Amino acid sequence: MKLVILFKQAVLEQADFDHRWSTEFVPLAEQMPGLRRVTVSYTHGGPAGPVEIYLIHELYFDTMASLTAALNSPAGVQAGQCLINLAGKNATLLFAEHMEDVMSAE
Numbered sequence: 001m002k003l004v005i006l007f008k009q010a011v012l013e014q015a016d017f018d019h020r021w022s023t024e025f026v027p028l029a030e031q032m033p034g035l036r037r038v039t040v041s042y043t044h045g046g047p048a049g050p051v052e053i054y055l056i057h058e059l060y061f062d063t064m065a066s067l068t069a070a071l072n073s074p075a076g077v078q079a080g081q082c083l084i085n086l087a088g089k090n091a092t093l094l095f096a097e098h099m100e101d102v103m104s105a106e
Contacts, residue, residue, distance in 0.1 A: 001064045002098050003071070005083070007055040008090040014054075017086070021055070025082045031075035034066035035059055060098070067095065 037060040061067040070076050
């Protein structure tokens with residue numbers, strides 16, 4: 001199970017957003033109990049051109065129960081408050097079950 005955070009193009013200056021995201025939000029989020037893996041993706045548009053999503057931040061947990069416990073932990077609550085202050089309505093959060101396949105090199 002994972003928590004996916006989609007950040008729209010920053011309302012703040014991009015460099016300011018990147019700095020605050022990496023120095024304020026990320027350290028709090030990475031303290032959440034049960035966190036197994038993190039991936040971060042900066043978008044470069046799509047097949048039809050520019051997209052409104054700037055950054056995708058994915059936090060992986062073993063189960064929905066462990067994800068929920070992490071969000072309700074002191075670190076999770078602090079990270080959530082930080083996220084609201086940083087991005088407000090410019091962030092969309094969703095839960096996703098993920099599957100992964102490793103392709104063999106032939």
